[in-house]
Amino acid sequence: MTMHIPVLLDDVMGALGDLCGRRVIDATFGAGGYSRAFLNAGAIVTAFDRDPTVGTTAAAIRDEFGDRFTFIAAPFDEMTKLDDTYDAIVFDLGISSMQIDVASRGFSFRFDGPLDMRMSVAGQTAAQLIACSTPAELARILRDFGDVANAGTLARAICDAAPQTTFQLRDLIHRPRDVAPVFQALRIAVNDEMGQLTRALDAVPSHLNVGGKCIAVTFHSIEDRIVKNTFRDWTTAPGDPRMPGAMRAPFVAIRTTRPGADELGHNARARSAHMRGVIKSY
Numbered sequence: 001m002t003m004h005i006p007v008l009l010d011d012v013m014g015a016l017g018d019l020c021g022r023r024v025i026d027a028t029f030g031a032g033g034y035s036r037a038f039l040n041a042g043a044i045v046t047a048f049d050r051d052p053t054v055g056t057t058a059a060a061i062r063d064e065f066g067d068r069f070t071f072i073a074a075p076f077d078e079m080t081k082l083d084d085t086y087d088a089i090v091f092d093l094g095i096s097s098m099q100i101d102v103a104s105r106g107f108s109f110r111f112d113g114p115l116d117m118r119m120s121v122a123g124q125t126a127a128q129l130i131a132c133s134t135p136a137e138l139a140r141i142l143r144d145f146g147d148v149a150n151a152g153t154l155a156r157a158i159c160d161a162a163p164q165t166t167f168q169l170r171d172l173i174h175r176p177r178d179v180a181p182v183f184q185a186l187r188i189a190v191n192d193e194m195g196q197l198t199r200a201l202d203a204v205p206s207h208l209n210v211g212g213k214c215i216a217v218t219f220h221s222i223e224d225r226i227v228k229n230t231f232r233d234w235t236t237a238p239g240d241p242r243m244p245g246a247m248r249a250p251f252v253a254i255r256t257t258r259p260g261a262d263e264l265g266h267n268a269r270a271r272s273a274h275m276r277g278v279i280k281s282y
């Protein structure tokens with residue numbers, strides 16, 4: 001089984017500070033690397049993941065840490081339904097090694113498998129999304145979520161061929177530099193990743209305690225732009241004029257971090273990662 005190495009975990013822990021007795025949402029449980037670190041630091045953790053295959057790992061962590069750990073098998077935009085407030089909400093976005101490195105999940109152009117790409121293993125697969133899309137709709141997906149330059153021509157070829165496997169799709173893409181962006185764009189569309197992120201970020205301010213932190217680790221420019229712009233809006237809003245200078249906006253920014261040479265040397269997934277964070281002022 002592929003091992004998932006958590007990205008930027010030391011930086012996330014450093015940004016969160018003392019977690020003893022703190023209530024933390026781990027929005028993206030994955031292999032549980034972040035949740036385990038939060039629990040080892042004394043936090044009370046509520047974790048989300050929409051991928052049912054992580055259930056066994058979540059159960060093992062529950063056995064180890066008891067009722068300090070709660071797992072919610074659902075997309076993280078369901079945090080809007082939580083009544084409590086928290087001291088930290090953490091997103092480690094994108095897909096895990098267990099998803100990208102398993103051929104049958106259909107996420108990767110490196111392995112031949114069904115053109116699936118569903119994190120939740122439910123709903124419309126990538127092959128079905130292509131079959132249901134017009135060339136114009138598919139071109140918009142390729143452009144918006146992959147910055148693919150010749151999106152119109154490529155979308156027409158993909159719609160005509162109706163690929164059913166990852167290799168069938170890969171072989172339709174003539175320019176090697178378009179392969180990864182096309183796969184990324186379809187994955188984002190199949191999983192409504194930008195809708196999920198936007199709705200969850202909308203829920204963050206009302207679910208954080210004063211002094212609470214929101215940290216997001218992003219892996220591509222499209223999700224990073226959403227996080228960056230949202231955090232910028234929160235930290236530059238006119239806010240409360242009765243508060244002292246730096247605290248006047250509803251949030252204060254935490255320094256943005258990128259993986260260092262050391263981390264890049266042992267974890268290729270860290271390549272494009274950014275960690276951004278904010279602290280709720282009042």
Ligand SMILES: C[S@@+](CC[C@H](N)C(=O)[O-])C[C@H]1O[C@@H](n2cnc3c(N)ncnc32)[C@H](O)[C@@H]1O
Pocket residue numbers: 004005006007027028029030031032033034035048049050051054074075076077092093094095096119196197
């Ligand atoms: C990069 S991995 C997280 C790895 C984790 N931090 C660790 O240390 O093991 C991302 C995980 O988030 C999950 N995920 C992505 N988007 C999600 C969403 N909208 N709702 C719930 N889970 C999501 C994926 O299924 C995947 O398991």
